[in-house]
Amino acid sequence: MADHLRWGILGASNFARQQMAPAIHAARGGALSAIATSAPEKAAPFAEFAPGLRVFDDYDALLADPEIDAVYIPLPNSMHVAWSEKAAEAGKHVLCEKPIAMEASGIDRLIETRDRTGKLIAEAWMIAHHPQFAKARELIQDGALGKIVRIDSTHSFFNDDLDNIRNRPETGGGALGDIGIYAFGSIRLITGQEPEELLAVETDWVNGIDASTHIMARFPEFLYTGRVSMRAAPWQEIVVHGERAVLRLPVPFNVQVFGQASLELHRPGGHVESWRWPAENHYVLQVEAFNRAVSEQADWPLPLEFSRGTQAWIDRILAASRG
DSSP: OOSSEEEEEESOOHHIIIIIHHHHHHSTTEEEEEEEOSSGGGGHHHHHHSTTOEEESSHHHHHTOTTOOEEEEOSOGGGHHHHHHHHHHTTOEEEEESSSOSSHHHHHHHHHHHHHHOOOEEEEOGGGGSHHHHHHHHHHHTTTTOSEEEEEEEEEEEOOOTTSGGGOGGGTOSHHHHHHHHHTHHHHHHHOOOOOEEEEEEEEEETTEEEEEEEEEEOSSOEEEEEEESEEEEEEEEEEEESSOEEEESSSSSBTTTBOEEEEEEETTTEEEEEEESSOOHHHHHHHHHHHHHHSOOOOSSOHHHHHHHHHHHHHHHHHHTO
């Protein structure tokens, strides 16, 4: 391997072009070297910010290139497990877009592949690398809020284009598959607790996909309510209500798109303490953490076992919503 991680991308999705490819190019410890796409003209915008980018018209050809150390996979959800496995088998480290699998058993396959090949396979869940979540964990776990009574989270956007992959069941569409990891997985991340009981679930099914899902659940020490929707005005928020204070994350997920990252700690008497992160790019932070994990054997903070825990919870919600 070179003195930096040489990255390839499987597919020229809009999200890869707008967010992850620039992040790979900007991140310390790595370089964007190649992209594979069946429509070579789609590679042109990538080459504009990554001069010398090599373009393959076949995913397998990129995986066979010995000058690629790691791949980022932004393919449709239903293709994530198979191509993550193929990439690791080809000797590449893998950062795969969320959800890395459509059910927990798929992550079991990836854990086996990771352990057998010795290659890092990780889910691209950028929020866990943002300092606002580190601060939220610190405040909660240090007792700044006192005993947690209730947590509420929401994540929504509006997309009723039935030709869009997010609205097609065959490509793994649906609100839970697309954004459930944010609204529900983030609670596991900041509290370190696991859900115990699913108390209620209400899902709106549209053309075979869950367009909206609302849940109520019991964690060991608090009650949780959450919702995800692809048929509501864009909104996102996490509120953690403790006995002594309330913590609020007004832009927990789409930082720099939905708004500026900040954390508010509301204490009795109208006292509010706040923190802001106007410039942090969680996509860049994610890639830099990945580069360190491979090149420097640094700890990767989100092993597949954590991803499996969130997916198992989403599987349970889906099963309940289908009756």
